[in-house]
Amino acid sequence: MTMKDDYKHKGLRRQLGEGLRQKGITNEAVLKAIDAVPRHLFMDAAFLEFAYKDTAFPIGAGQTISQPYTVAFQTDLLDLKRGDKVLEIGTGSGYQTAVLMEMGVKVFTIERQKLLYDKTKNLLPQLGYAPKFFYGDGYKGLPNYAPFDKVLVTAGAPFVPEALKEQLKVGGIMVIPVGSGDVQMMTVLQKTSESGFETTELKQFRFVPLLEDKQW
Numbered sequence: 001m002t003m004k005d006d007y008k009h010k011g012l013r014r015q016l017g018e019g020l021r022q023k024g025i026t027n028e029a030v031l032k033a034i035d036a037v038p039r040h041l042f043m044d045a046a047f048l049e050f051a052y053k054d055t056a057f058p059i060g061a062g063q064t065i066s067q068p069y070t071v072a073f074q075t076d077l078l079d080l081k082r083g084d085k086v087l088e089i090g091t092g093s094g095y096q097t098a099v100l101m102e103m104g105v106k107v108f109t110i111e112r113q114k115l116l117y118d119k120t121k122n123l124l125p126q127l128g129y130a131p132k133f134f135y136g137d138g139y140k141g142l143p144n145y146a147p148f149d150k151v152l153v154t155a156g157a158p159f160v161p162e163a164l165k166e167q168l169k170v171g172g173i174m175v176i177p178v179g180s181g182d183v184q185m186m187t188v189l190q191k192t193s194e195s196g197f198e199t200t201e202l203k204q205f206r207f208v209p210l211l212e213d214k215q216w
């Protein structure tokens with residue numbers, strides 16, 4: 001793979017950013033992060049023309065790279081502060097991971113598909129991103145690395161996994177698309193005490209499912 005990011009890609013990215021603004025993304029730090037990540041390098045070279053369209057796209061293994069609007073929307077909701085410890089469920093292509101890293105946070109990311117885990121663990125460091133990668137089940141989170149300031153789930157969850165609620169710091173925020181059908185409700189949970197959560201539902205999105213019962 002050639003790791004090229006030239007004026008053409010940068011121009012396309014600027015247009016993508018303008019499109020996101022028009023769709024209502026106003027968080028300048030998030031728009032700057034989107035502008036900094038070479039999304040075309042997360043996709044097959046044959047699909048360059050799709051790299052900067054605001055759509056999701058297949059990345060193999062039946063999975064997708066999230067739509068830039070969705071990535072921007074979720075990243076904004078996390079209310080990230082530099083140095084935050086963030087748990088991400090569903091590494092996939094690593095595009096969302098890269099956007100998080102551009103926000104100056106520490107990322108712990110989990111993927112259950114070995115192929116994607118291997119591919120992305122190899123790719124991201126080549127692009128200068130060094131999150132901590134884990135091959136495992138997002139429903140369980142990472143008890144050994146908890147607590148986290150923020151938790152981001154990038155697959156549609158039928159319910160909010162209890163382990164992820166536990167692993168969130170008091171005062172922390174979880175962003176998770178909830179629903180077991182075709183569409184999920186983007187949901188924000190703010191942890192107000194050891195057992196208390198304030199829940200806000202925003203709007204519907206479409207994600208690939210957060211899968212359970214993997215045969216290990």
Ligand code: SAH
Nearest residue numbers: 065090092093095096112137138154210211
């Ligand atoms: N954030 C990704 C989008 C990934 S799509 C990106 O920007 O490209 C959702 C990902 O969640 C897929 O890669 C899928 O394999 C993964 N996934 C599904 N169920 C999971 C689980 N239980 N634990 C961890 N990852 C899971």
